[in-house]
Amino acid sequence: MPEDIIGLIRENVIQGRITKDDEGMDEGMVGKPGVTELVEQALASDLPIQDIVTKGLSGGMEVVGQKFEAGEYFIPDMLASAEAVGVAMEILQPRLARSGIKTKGTIIVATVKDDLHDIGKNIVSILLRGAGYAVKDLGHNIDTQVIVDAVREERPQFLGLSALLTSTMARMADVIQILEENGLRDQVKIIVGGAPVSEEFAKSIGADGYGADGFQAVAVVEALASGTEN
Amino acid sequence: MPRAGILVDRPYERLTKEQVELIHQASMEILTAPGLISFNEEAANILHSHGAAVESIPGDRRSWQVKIPEQLILNALDNAPRTVKLGARNPDNTLIMQGDEPRVYLITGSETNIWLDVEFPTYVHKSDASREIRVPEFKPRRGTVEDLCQSAHVCEHLEMVDGYIRTVNIQDREITEENKDVNKFFASLNNNTKHFMSGLTSLKQLDNVVRMAELIVGGKKALEENPIISFITCLVKSPLQFVDDTTATFIEVCRRGLPVAVSSSPQAGTTAPIKEAGIMAQINAELLAGITLGQLVKPGTPVLYGSVPVRARMDTLGDSYGSVETSQYNIDCAQMARFYGIPNYSTSGVSDTKIPGQQSSIERLFSDIVVAMSGPQYLHCAFGLLDCNSVFCLLQAVLDDAHFKMIKFFLRQPRIDQPEMEAALKQIRAVVTTPQKLYISYIRPVLRSGEISGIYPFEGSGETDDVLELAYEQMKDLLARPVEHIDRETTARIFEEIPGILPRLNVYERES
Numbered sequence: 001m002p003e004d005i006i007g008l009i010r011e012n013v014i015q016g017r018i019t020k021d022d023e024g025m026d027e028g029m030v031g032k033p034g035v036t037e038l039v040e041q042a043l044a045s046d047l048p049i050q051d052i053v054t055k056g057l058s059g060g061m062e063v064v065g066q067k068f069e070a071g072e073y074f075i076p077d078m079l080a081s082a083e084a085v086g087v088a089m090e091i092l093q094p095r096l097a098r099s100g101i102k103t104k105g106t107i108i109v110a111t112v113k114d115d116l117h118d119i120g121k122n123i124v125s126i127l128l129r130g131a132g133y134a135v136k137d138l139g140h141n142i143d144t145q146v147i148v149d150a151v152r153e154e155r156p157q158f159l160g161l162s163a164l165l166t167s168t169m170a171r172m173a174d175v176i177q178i179l180e181e182n183g184l185r186d187q188v189k190i191i192v193g194g195a196p197v198s199e200e201f202a203k204s205i206g207a208d209g210y211g212a213d214g215f216q217a218v219a220v221v222e223a224l225a226s227g228t229e230n
Numbered sequence: 231m232p233r234a235g236i237l238v239d240r241p242y243e244r245l246t247k248e249q250v251e252l253i254h255q256a257s258m259e260i261l262t263a264p265g266l267i268s269f270n271e272e273a274a275n276i277l278h279s280h281g282a283a284v285e286s287i288p289g290d291r292r293s294w295q296v297k298i299p300e301q302l303i304l305n306a307l308d309n310a311p312r313t314v315k316l317g318a319r320n321p322d323n324t325l326i327m328q329g330d331e332p333r334v335y336l337i338t339g340s341e342t343n344i345w346l347d348v349e350f351p352t353y354v355h356k357s358d359a360s361r362e363i364r365v366p367e368f369k370p371r372r373g374t375v376e377d378l379c380q381s382a383h384v385c386e387h388l389e390m391v392d393g394y395i396r397t398v399n400i401q402d403r404e405i406t407e408e409n410k411d412v413n414k415f416f417a418s419l420n421n422n423t424k425h426f427m428s429g430l431t432s433l434k435q436l437d438n439v440v441r442m443a444e445l446i447v448g449g450k451k452a453l454e455e456n457p458i459i460s461f462i463t464c465l466v467k468s469p470l471q472f473v474d475d476t477t478a479t480f481i482e483v484c485r486r487g488l489p490v491a492v493s494s495s496p497q498a499g500t501t502a503p504i505k506e507a508g509i510m511a512q513i514n515a516e517l518l519a520g521i522t523l524g525q526l527v528k529p530g531t532p533v534l535y536g537s538v539p540v541r542a543r544m545d546t547l548g549d550s551y552g553s554v555e556t557s558q559y560n561i562d563c564a565q566m567a568r569f570y571g572i573p574n575y576s577t578s579g580v581s582d583t584k585i586p587g588q589q590s591s592i593e594r595l596f597s598d599i600v601v602a603m604s605g606p607q608y609l610h611c612a613f614g615l616l617d618c619n620s621v622f623c624l625l626q627a628v629l630d631d632a633h634f635k636m637i638k639f640f641l642r643q644p645r646i647d648q649p650e651m652e653a654a655l656k657q658i659r660a661v662v663t664t665p666q667k668l669y670i671s672y673i674r675p676v677l678r679s680g681e682i683s684g685i686y687p688f689e690g691s692g693e694t695d696d697v698l699e700l701a702y703e704q705m706k707d708l709l710a711r712p713v714e715h716i717d718r719e720t721t722a723r724i725f726e727e728i729p730g731i732l733p734r735l736n737v738y739e740r741e742s
């Protein structure tokens with residue numbers, strides 16, 4: 001029953017269950033297929049990828065968002081669901097390309113040079129994956145040149161930079177400047193974040209967007225993607 | 231199943247074994263020299279017939295000097311039950327107290343004259359009329375029967391309230407010495423299904439309130455098994471005197487075998503020595519004398535060691551419940567009661583300040599935490615009391631409930647054992663190999679299991695302090711939640727058989 005698989009994917013996104021071993025929210029889920037197994041089943045049954053993504057994954061995330069707004073879900077619940085979507089998207093990635101379905105795009109994220117703070121950046125990555133983006137996380141304490149090279153090679157639609165120290169914020173400006181010098185600036189939208197970063201600072205260094213937290217990060221990327229950021 | 235209370239694993243104690251002994255010995259000496267003055271003849275007679283030396287004191291008021299030999303006290307302590315059960319209209323609210331088990335039950339109290347209303351009027355900024363704030367304003371007034379009903383109602387829903395002592399004294403025009411007891415008992419019992427403890431205004435009403443309780447539980451025998459009411463009798467007036475009328479009440483309550491708190495409230499500085507050794511020796515002597523009298527009246531009477539020691543305020547010589555010494559005395563008393571194996575009725579949470587706010591939070595939390603840690607079985611006064619115990623504020627009681635939840639959480643035993651540690655090691659080894667190195671996914675299984683303490687429930691947003699307003703909202707929510715009243719038939723019988731209850735307290739009459 002093909003429709004059921006999509007419904008189960010949606011349900012398991014809401015439960016935040018990546019694999020059959022995960023507990024999820026409700027009792028007695030352990031052992032039942034999680035999002036990973038279900039997505040593979042869906043592919044084996046030749047279900048339309050479009051449906052898996054929109055009805056299953058995004059449909060589930062929508063409910064999760066509502067539950068979070070209502071105070072029923074906490075951040076760890078939200079992250080579990082987002083992670084499940086992220087894993088599913090990774091499985092679907094090669095097919096998405098082949099099927100010619102327009103994907104939401106690729107984002108490279110990194111914490112800049114000399115900055116070891118990565119908790120916030122990791123949360124941002126998980127939520128972006130959960131929103132259906134392909135996220136390539138370079139890690140923390142990343143050389144400016146390494147970031148620039150990655151943009152050149154991967155040609156992502158977005159670049160997300162994180163800095164938690166006032167002393168490393170300036171590295172973000174460096175990245176933007178070198179991208180410009182290399183003629184790469186126009187091909188990528190740059191968003192920045194981290195505790196000391198502000199909207200004004202983002203503007204002042206010529207970034208395209210700023211997010212105060214993981215949810216804003218997703219919102220600003222969505223806005224930039226649809227060209228409604230202004 | 232009785233209520234769980236807070237089981238304090240290893241209670242905080244201040245006294246060494248030697249100090250406990252020293253206090254005990256000093257109390258024994260006090261009870262033989264100088265002994266007690268009893269203004270109640272029957273008490274003097276009872277003690278005399280069991281070997282106490284009793285001598286009439288010349289003067290206008292009849293009184294007797296009573297010297298109680300040590301052996302009489304030790305025998306009484308042997309007779310006093312180690313376990314005291316306090317029943318409840320809802321049997322799930324039963325309290326079981328063991329003298330040697332530091333399980334803390336949190337109780338309201340204690341009969342203040344003043345009820346504090348709160349309002350939140352809006353103020354506009356003088357130079358910018360678009361800026362408004364709501365400011366709590368408190369208005370004290372005399373307590374009424376309706377207030378008592380309201381307080382019993384809200385306390386029914388406050389999770390941490392284990393038992394109910396009436397919070398406010400009813401002073402309506404229709405209330406007289408004669409009908410006060412039946413009204414306070416009915417108002418409290420009808421709006422609250424937890425254990426109800428009270429003092430008695432008039433001994434003449436004892437049989438009426440006992441009858442009321444019997445009607446509610448279904449007879450004399452049923453009340454014996456499920457004592458839904460108990461009494462507080464402050465028979466002692468410090469220093470070292472048995473008061474005539476409360477002692478008479480105490481004797482009658484003991485005769486009926488109902489649980490009773492023998493209470494004494496000496497004030498260090500005025501009615502007791504200002505230093506710790508002195509007040510401890512005296513209060514202990516006073517309580518042992520009361521307990522002894524109770525056991526002589528009826529061996530096996532369930533009694534509580536009702537210590538309410540306070541230090542005097544140096545500016546007014548009023549009771550300073552907010553002073554840190556008051557908590558020290560209370561902790562010492564919890565330890566003394568445990569030494570005797572008798573459940574302890576203790577005190578915490580009363581502030582010196584008149585209104586809820588910062589001073590109130592600090593004073594009450596300080597005593598609530600440290601006294602709860604000492605493991606008294608029956609911790610009264612713990613909700614809503616202000617102004618050195620003369621004001622009750624329901625909003626404050628709602629706040630106290632939230633703070634006791636935090637204290638209860640804090641007093642949990644550490645969960646560190648072999649399986650727990652193995653699971654932890656497994657987790658650590660798994661997470662360090664992941665690229666993100668975050669334990670977040672392990673939060674979920676414990677998130678809703680009650681193992682993680684909550685966010686402060688009245689946290690506001692932004693730069694304003696919304697605590698009082700949010701607590702007020704909750705108070706209104708709790709008032710809107712129904713309570714289980716005494717059923718229609720029993721209510722009718724109570725009104726039929728027991729004279730003096732205000733007709734407006736009959737919820738069924740009001741309905742029709």
Ligand code: B12
Nearest residue numbers: 116117118119120160162165166193194195211213214217
């Ligand atoms: C945890 C922490 C650490 C941890 C980091 C562990 C790790 N794996 O990341 C450790 C202990 C290693 C650490 C080290 C140091 N820290 Co530190 N650290 C913190 C702390 C307490 C919390 C940061 C955090 O993780 N927050 C939680 C996450 C969820 O929030 P977040 O990072 O802000 O991310 C959110 C948003 O900002 C946004 N966001 C983040 N990135 C991005 C990116 C994009 C593109 C977008 C759109 C959004 C976005 O979304 C995220 C999710 O909601 C902060 C104080 C604070 N309150 O911020 C100090 C703080 C940042 N640290 C500070 C300091 C000084 C240091 C040290 C220099 C201390 C020292 N003397 O050694 C070192 C620096 C090491 C280095 N070279 O980087 C200072 C910085 C002061 C300054 N001048 O800037 C702070 C502010 C503490 C303080 N008040 O002093 N730190």
